[in-house]
Amino acid sequence: MRKKILFIASECVPFVKTGGLADVVGSLPGYFDGEKYEVRVIVPNYICISSEWKEKMNFVTSFYMDMAWRSQYVGILEMEYNGIRYYFIDNEYYFAGDKPYGYIHEDVEKFAFFSKAALSILPVVNYKPDIVHCHDWQTGLVPVYLKDSFRKGGFYANMKSIMTIHNLKFQGCWNIPAIQDATGLDMSYFTSDKLEAFGDANYLKGGIVYADYVTTVSRTYAEEIKSPFYGEHLDGLMRAREGSLCGIVNGLDYQEWNPETDSMIFKNFTVDTFRKDKVKNKTALQKELGLEVDRKKMLIGIVSRLTDQKGFDLIDCVMDELCQDEVQIVVLGTGEDRYENMFRHYAWKYNGKVAACICYSNELSHKIYAACDAFLMPSQFEPCGLSQLMSLRYGALPIVRETGGLKDTVEPYNEYEESGTGFSFTNYNAHEMLSAVRYAQAVYYDRKRSWNQMIERAMKVDFSWKNSAGQYEEVYRKLSPFEGE
């Protein structure tokens, strides 16, 4: 009999995305061995999901669910997409607004509702998973509820849970009285060995404490979060759980991210044709964005949420110096005002040399990966990172800080052995970053052959989901062995 796996998450490609979490939840389920595993996915039916998708959803049923002293409407919609069954939890009060997340005090109530509703619909849709696989703080209460009220019913008795940490920085914290009121959990849950942390209630902590197994999205990050620098005040808990914690690096959806077939880019190319064709993407993008059209000039790309995590203060510190070099820089991102304005400023100051696209555009992101010679990602911390995987695949050589998944996926160039797929630096220091960028420039301008060989290696490394899905299957088997295992 096939094992039943249930993903519960707050975002999922192609329906709704704010970051890499959506890419993972939207692509990983399709890569499990279909003879052994059946995977279904539950996400909220946000009002902001586009009508293109809403039209394809089918209404299943609705009911009212007790939530502390409230009684809340739970609608269930479903859709089959690329062979995977998706359920959308409907509630217009909680899932209103033009984006999935808003104020934290509202979000904690929203995702308490979502977590409980996700478990509550299972008997209704007649799906009894062997493993409930939760993602990030928004679903941290699922393992808690599973061991609390839901345990009493036989239906949930043997379900195991996994908590995958995509970003330990976001934990879903709010004051205990409000959370107690929102979740209906008994006060005994709000102690330091359970949900309480530093005086508040903490959803992710609850998930980590109560899940049967914990994973995160790269091996290096799994180690890093056991230390105070990366542990976001939960390093003690991570050390306590290290026996059931592992890091599994993310993969990419190689169908969507394929320069050979990508319909969003100007000119398709492969590992055999990039020498001639990749540059056509560069000149077309230069034209589109008002950069000086020059096929020779090194074009460096950034596609990112504009937050502290991604190391933009380093860029700010040396941007004037960098702009004296023979480079062009294109940025696509949205986020903190501080960084949006910073890039707008540099685009104005270095008109024709720096382009700042302060918006969210999937299509433009594809064009940038395809057009750029290098891709800059100097993160302070990076649980995995998908952007550098996309740039590898499109032959934009990553320049990264050696942390988390960046360290695990980008092999630094070694000029003596002619090995590597990008450039890296160790310390969170602006001039160390600048040196790495200048080293990349030196190779780009003076050793074209080595540069092109590196693109060839980068485009050939395999970060499809095949490997990583296999590692998740091992975790599943550990928790829920097949008969005879």
Ligand code: ADP
């Ligand atoms: P994180 O999840 O921390 O934001 P990742 O590197 O894992 O970082 O994933 C980021 C994803 O979001 C990538 O698919 C990247 O291309 C995409 N992305 C980020 N910002 C934008 C944007 N402004 N427009 C389009 N795609 C974006």
Ligand code: GLC
């Ligand atoms: C988080 C992390 C990012 C990771 C993504 C998907 O948003 O910041 O590093 O790639 O989740 O796991």
